[in-house]
Amino acid sequence: MKRMPRDSLKFDPIELFTAVSRSNNYKIEAEADIDDFLDKVGKSLKSSLKNQRLLNGKRVEALFAHVAGALGKCVMVKQEDSGAIFAAGMNVQAPDYSIALSDGTRFLVEVKNCHHGDPKEDYEFRKDYVERLENYARLQGTTVKFAIYFSRIRKWVLLSKESMTEHRNKYTTNFIEGYAKSEMISLGDRMIGTKPNLSIELIAKPEEESKINEDGLASIIIGNVKLYCDGNEIMSESEKHIAFYLIRFGDWTTDDPAAEMDGDRVKAIRYDFYPDVPWEEEQGFAMLGSLSSMVTSAYNEHTVYESKIYALDAGVNPDVFSVHIPDGYKGEQLPLWQFYIQPNMKFKI
Missing domain, CATH: 3.40.1350.10 (Trna Endonuclease; Chain: A, domain 1)
Incomplete structure (x- = not known):
């Protein structure tokens, strides 16, 4: 649109x-x-x-x-x-x-x-x-x-x-x-779930210096980025795009990144994203949130900074804030559970 x-x-x-x-x-x-x-x-x-x-x-x-x-x-x-x-x-x-x-x-x-x-x-x-x-x-x-x-x-x-x-x-x-x-x-909203964890790995260029100095700091140049779901590397470009969107705008949280070392050299930096609320491991997936909330989070990046409004609207098309999940989606390394929530007009507290 x-x-x-x-x-x-x-x-x-x-x-x-x-x-x-x-x-x-x-x-x-x-x-x-x-x-x-x-x-x-x-x-x-x-x-x-x-x-x-x-x-x-x-x-x-x-x-x-x-x-x-x-x-x-x-x-x-x-x-x-x-x-x-x-x-x-x-x-x-x-x-x-x-x-x-x-x-x-x-x-x-x-x-x-x-x-x-x-x-x-x-x-x-x-x-x-x-x-x-x-x-x-x-x-x-x-x-x-x-x-x-x-x-x-x-x-x-x-x-x-x-x-x-x-x-x-x-x-x-x-x-x-x-x-x-x-x-x-009716607008197309739905809840999205997948298998924890979702991970992103920033891999240092092997030919570039990335040793930790005397101050405990290392400077790296990123040569590749890998994405994982439940420990399995995501290979499809479309699945990578979906996974990165879910990482950025879903409800899961992350801790400090973990460094993978090759001797005294930083080989990669990895972030693991996981549910910060209890979930049933036996069912095999956890919820990341609704698409409408994720679109809202994406829109907030264009209009809010440090909890203050700096713009009332964004000069881009709605597609910028969405992710394309094809009809009948069947992921290879990124399985998704999609829940279309029907209204219950008889519900009362």
């Missing part, structure tokens, strides 16, 4: 000027009006960039488009909540995105960022807010769903209104019930 080109500097400023003009009676040829517009925009932008809650929300909103595009089932993801709306007889509000799937399914998505630490803590949607979104969806001949990113748990859920608990003036959900009822499978 590729981002369609659009000249934002050409069209967006004039659209913003038009929108602000409606409430300020600006004239196109009035220099004072243009200066006033630029002053208002500058002050608003500076104020917004200091609002961490707003920045987090907008970044997660942009992130969802990449998650949906990277998981493989979407053929189009379009920003919906932009431009003027004229509606007769009802209050409407445009959700964040319009989604079209490869099977012909269409729906709208409103994206939310939830920072709750307790997985049982309720996340609320006011009924009048949901009603406005549903009115818009009804006029578009489709439905609206709610994508919630539980940032502390690093998990996405995709919910219909019917999956939430109805109260007098609101709907509520929480991570546990939301995850059980999540429809992320």
Whole structure:
């Protein structure tokens, strides 16, 4: 999936000027009006960039488009909540995105960022807010769903209104019930498992000096990289690509690297990645996490540094954040277990 080109500097400023003009009676040829517009925009932008809650929300909103595009089932993801709306007889509000799937399914998505630490803590949607979104969806001949990113748990859920608990003036959900009822499978999300450990070995060029000096330091030039699963070297290029992606963005952890010595020379440096939670060795595999969480981790590398946001969106296509696992994949040295989690609409805590 590729981002369609659009000249934002050409069209967006004039659209913003038009929108602000409606409430300020600006004239196109009035220099004072243009200066006033630029002053208002500058002050608003500076104020917004200091609002961490707003920045987090907008970044997660942009992130969802990449998650949906990277998981493989979407053929189009379009920003919906932009431009003027004229509606007769009802209050409407445009959700964040319009989604079209490869099977012909269409729906709208409103994206939310939830920072709750307790997985049982309720996340609320006011009924009048949901009603406005549903009115818009009804006029578009489709439905609206709610994508919630539980940032502390690093998990996405995709919910219909019917999956939430109805109260007098609101709907509520929480991570546990939301995850059980999540429809992320419709976008292509799944859980990935393989045999521990996953390992990466950095091999020093044999013709280059790599001895340990008096200070206990060695300088090496990497001549080759090898990847392993459960001690078996991965030979296929496609399997290497998948394994490296799982190492980088999966949930497994690693300790300090181990050096393989050839006399007083460093021959290779090896990192072993393994589950940091108990797993059933008898079943032969351990879970690395969901693809949507891995896409999120990849996106974070482009937008977050040392826990601080430095960009709200990434100027690359969603494919950059994904990994291609072919349909019917059968690994030779990299066995994978893929779990498509179906929603259980009757689940209750």
